[in-house]
Amino acid sequence: xxxxxxxxxxxxxxxxxxxxxxxxxxxxxxxxxxxxxxxxxxxxxxxxxxxxxxxxxxxxxxxxxxxxxxxxxxxxxxxxxxxxxxxxxxxxxxxxxxxxxxxxxxxxxxxxxxxxxxxxxxxxxxxxxxxxxxxxxxxxxxxxxxxxxxxxxxxxxxxxxxxxxxxxxxxxxxxxxxxxxxxxxxxxxxxxxxxxxxxxxxxxxxxxxxxxxxxxxxxxxxxxxxxxxxxxxxxxxxxxxxxxxxxxxxxxxxxxxxxxxxxxxxxxxxxxxxxxxxxxxxxxxxxxxxxxxxxxxxxxxxxxxxxxxxxxxxxxxx
Numbered sequence: 411x412x413x414x415x416x417x418x419x420x421x422x423x424x425x426x427x428x429x430x431x432x433x434x435x436x437x438x439x440x441x442x443x444x445x446x447x448x449x450x451x452x453x454x455x456x457x458x459x460x461x462x463x464x465x466x467x468x469x470x471x472x473x474x475x476x477x478x479x480x481x482x483x484x485x486x487x488x489x490x491x492x493x494x495x496x497x498x499x500x501x502x503x504x505x506x507x508x509x510x511x512x513x514x515x516x517x518x519x520x521x522x523x524x525x526x527x528x529x530x531x532x533x534x535x536x537x538x539x540x541x542x543x544x545x546x547x548x549x550x551x552x553x554x555x556x557x558x559x560x561x562x563x564x565x566x567x568x569x570x571x572x573x574x575x576x577x578x579x580x581x582x583x584x585x586x587x588x589x590x591x592x593x594x595x596x597x598x599x600x601x602x603x604x605x606x607x608x609x610x611x612x613x614x615x616x617x618x619x620x621x622x623x624x625x626x627x628x629x630x631x632x633x634x635x636x637x638x639x640x641x642x643x644x645x646x647x648x649x650x651x652x653x654x655x656x657x658x659x660x661x662x663x664x665x666x667x668x669x670x671x672x673x674x675x676x677x678x679x680x681x682x683x684x685x686x687x688x689x690x691x692x693x694x695x696x697x698x699x700x701x702x703x704x705x706x707x708x709x710x711x712x713x714x715x716x717x718x719x720x721x722x723x724x725x726x727x728x
Contacts, residue, residue, distance in 0.1 A: 431481055431498040432466035438488040439464075453483050460484075468503065651708045654693060654727065656685040663698035697723040 439449060446464070450457045462468075463484060468477050481499060485492040656664065658679045665676040668689030675687055681702075687693075697703055697714075700723035705712040707727050717723040 429498060430466045430502050431495045432464045432468075434490065434495055434498060435481070435484050435488060436464040438490050442488060444488070449484065449487060452487055453480070455480065466502065468499070649709050650688065652688050652691055653708060654687050655706045656687075657704045658683045658685070658702055659704070660699065660702035662700075662702040663696075664703070665696040667694045669693075691728060693727045695723075695725055695727060 439446075446457055446460045450460045453460070459480070463477075463480060478496060478499070481495050482492045485495045654666070656679070658681055660681045661678060663678050664685070666674045666687050668674055669692055670690050672689060674689050674693075675685060679685060693707075695705075697717075699720065700714050700717040701719035703714065705714065705727075712727060714723070717725075
């Protein structure tokens with residue numbers, strides 16, 4: 411009888427007989443009739459690693475990490491309490507059990523989880539950037555729309571307290587009339603002096619020549635008639651080629667600039683109001699409601715029939 415045969419391990423004497431962990435697992439595997447290859451396949455480990463475990467070839471630096479995990483898995487397959495196997499391992503290596511976190515056998519799963527978190531964070535950052543860009547673009551669009559609306563819509567200009575736009579227009583018309591009146595008044599005295607001088611000369615000629623013929627008297631009468639006609643005839647006022655007049659049948663916003671870029675008028679004009687402007691031509695005109703305005707330039711009417719009612723009209727005169 412061979413006395414070197416290993417003593418079978420049972421649940422009753424496992425705590426008293428010092429048997430190495432690999433030997434315990436090997437005996438149990440043989441009892442179950444399992445091959446090393448079958449155990450390696452079920453544990454998804456290399457066959458050489460199973461052989462090292464059963465031969466008790468453990469490295470000290472691996473005991474606390476991989477080896478303990480392998481032994482636990484092996485013990486579960488063959489149906490042995492893992493505490494018994496680990497106790498035998500600690501007894502052989504002279505180490506105490508330590509609570510250490512085992513590394514996962516599925517590193518690929520952990521890597522995929524890590525990558526998915528990075529991707530989620532990346533997409534979140536991109537979403538924030540897109541949202542900020544969208545808000546910035548929308549604010550700029552709204553700003554441009556407001557600026558265009560302010561430019562095309564009539565600007566309300568409040569008149570000075572106690573002074574109406576109609577009063578201002580009437581004062582301008584009165585001033586223009588006063589500037590033109592002295593020209594007519596200056597012509598009338600000159601005409602009167604001419605008539606008086608002619609009559610006096612005619613009277614002296616009649617006194618010197620008492621026997622003036624009928625033809626001379628007729629000539630004097632013709633001259634007197636011509637003089638009276640000159641008194642009654644008023645010299646026509648020259649047309650101002652730069653004068654533009656606007657008559658408003660209803661409320662309308664208007665802006666007029668001359669060739670130098672000077673704003674001659676800007677604001678809302680009321681129904682029945684008349685506006686006269688004068689500057690350097692050509693004039694740049696903007697009308698908020700062209701159907702409510704009639705324009706004359708140098709006393710010549712301007713045709714506005716080509717502009718759509720209710721829409722802003724922009725044009726240059728002449």
